[in-house]
Amino acid sequence: MIRTDALRKAYGDTVVVDDVTLALPRGGLTAVVGANGAGKSTLLSVIARLVRADGGTVFVDELDVARTRSDVIARRLAVLRQDTHMTSRLTVRELVAFGRFPHSGGRHTAEDERIVTEALEFFELADLQHRYLDQLSGGQRQRAFVAMVLAQDTDYVLLDEPLNNLDMRHAARMMRHLRALVERFGKTVVIVIHDINFAAAHADHILAMKHGAVIAQGPPATIMTPDTLAEIYDFPIDVHVLDGTPFAVYYR
């Protein structure tokens, strides 16, 4: 379980995460939604200790994230931000193998190699494993980074906009992969996502943020109503149900 208590983060006078207290249960896929600047990514970053909170606490299971050694957290929780710039030129396999760093400190065992190979195969990257990252398409690159997170083999996986820059086909494929992480590997996956329909189709739980605060949460069916969506996004949104799944229609 991930718990936050009175979590607060401000940049200057702008409060980005405003007194957030929440509990994300173990297992399942949680989608964090909200308008631009609602504080979704910052909340994720603070939970994952990438950004220091100005106040409040974060617990991952029994561990206080701010007071626990970083490498201990790294065996429990993995996070992936967007646009990672790096000096090193890496192949896909080398990148994914970095996921084993919290476990083996860079001295790989046969077990590490096995897990890396599995992660590569799971994300259909085995054929590309010796290619350099800068020779991949956006979708392949994104899969490589998520494969690194899988190789890290943590109970909790936090992803900031994993569908960024993906076309429809690759976005759907990424969501199926994330779904499989939950169902086959029993992981707890939390994603920040803009496409509310992807969230409704794949998530078990939706968390809606506005102005740094959580304003609604629950299963997709309870969030995907015209009233709640209008409240979250500040403009009228129709909801239609197709084959039992609610779809928000906002293209015109």
Place this chain on the structure above:
Amino acid sequence: MTAVATPPTTASPAAATRDERPAVVRRRVAVLAALALVAVLVYQFAMVTGSWSYAMDLRLRQVGALVVVGVATGVATLLFQTVANSRILTPGVMGYDSLFVLVQTLLVWVFGSAVVVDLDVRVRFLLDAGVMTAFGLLLFRWVFRRNSRDLFVLVLVGVVLGTLFTSLTLFASRLLSPSDYLTLQDLTFASFNTVDPRLLSITAAITVVAIAAAVPLLRRLDVVALGHDTAVTLGVDYHRVVNQTLAVVTVLVAASTALVGPLVFVGLIVANIARQVLPTYRHRTLALGAALAGVIVTVGGQFVASRLLDFTTTLTVCVNLVGGLYFVWLLLREVSP
């Protein structure tokens, strides 16, 4: 180069399952080591005229200084580039070189050239190295706070301070008498011709200790090179590693600058040669490569300047010419990959 530029295509199944780069890297490290050895031997034994024993003794000191400075500069620049997340920066932009020149200028200005020249070389060395180390460490303490996500501000502050030091140097040197000014020029030009054996052993010891302190950091630097966020998510204490690395870099640069004077482009050339020749992200290998390339460039460059060109030019001029061109090429490549 070819292995870097054209990796195996995925069309052939053999290429997809086998990675040949580790063997390539090992071969190339061996070639670098052989070249470094050849450079040292040629420098030591080639073209001896006059007294054999005098030449051997003098050259041994020179080659010792060149090796120490090459290794220190190479390793320091490589590590600095990793924590600064840039391949076109050197610790030189942080104002170490200009601080060194400023310290010499102030010494001559305040005490006069006679006192400075008579000063025990070890005292002057420790003063130079101490001031530069203190400057570096204070700067990091002050600018690189716990919530900094990269070295951007630190580098900018370093550049500005470097300019300030240069201006102060110019101001102070205007107030010098012509003879004092000549002495000052002598002090601030990188020189390998007359190296004090005592300073050489002090610098060598400092360099060995600093590099030994860096060795445990190297694996974590592989992770730090992935950027702040990825390093933190992989459980690496980003700030600790960056701070410790900067401390090592400061000590290495301070010691080697205090020994021979500023060498602007050596580090840039050497660190980039290592990264270009060795297709690996591993800092254990890259640091070794940078150290070997450092020896090749300093010893080879000094051989060219002093023996082949018969002292008509200096190592600094050679290296700055080649280094300047290389730097421009790097920048152009960065702009259009």
